[in-house]
Amino acid sequence: MSSSYIIWAIVISALVTIFLRALPFILFRSEKAGSEALDFIAENLPVAVIAILIVYSVSHVSFSSFDGWIKEAVSIGCVVALHLLKKNTLLSVLGGTAVYMAMIHLGF
Numbered sequence: 001m002s003s004s005y006i007i008w009a010i011v012i013s014a015l016v017t018i019f020l021r022a023l024p025f026i027l028f029r030s031e032k033a034g035s036e037a038l039d040f041i042a043e044n045l046p047v048a049v050i051a052i053l054i055v056y057s058v059s060h061v062s063f064s065s066f067d068g069w070i071k072e073a074v075s076i077g078c079v080v081a082l083h084l085l086k087k088n089t090l091l092s093v094l095g096g097t098a099v100y101m102a103m104i105h106l107g108f
Contacts, residue, residue, distance in 0.1 A: 046089035050079060053093065071108060075100035 028038065054076055062068035079096035083089065 046083075049089060050083060050092065054079070071100055071103045074103065 057076070058069075058072055061072050075096045078099045079092045082095045083092040086092070
């Protein structure tokens with residue numbers, strides 16, 4: 001690889017990063033213009049993030065045996081229960097992760 005290729009890769013990566021960081025401020029300059037969009041994002045993003053994490057988590061699971069999916073099912077149940085009870089995405093994801101890791105390390 002030539003040094004000019006590396007320099008251009010760094011410059012382009014930096015410009016894309018700066019643009020992506022500035023984009024919300026550009027789109028939502030005034031409070032009125034972005035309030036509906038921000039309300040929609042705030043309402044739907046936590047559930048979307050949890051759904052994506054669940055799909056990713058079970059994409060490698062083998063449903064051919066009970067031992068192949070029980071840890072994931074219990075963890076997903078924990079995430080859903082915590083989210084329904086507390087309505088806190090961070091708590092739900094951390095709780096489900098803690099239950100899953102505990103089951104792995106305790107030999108379930």
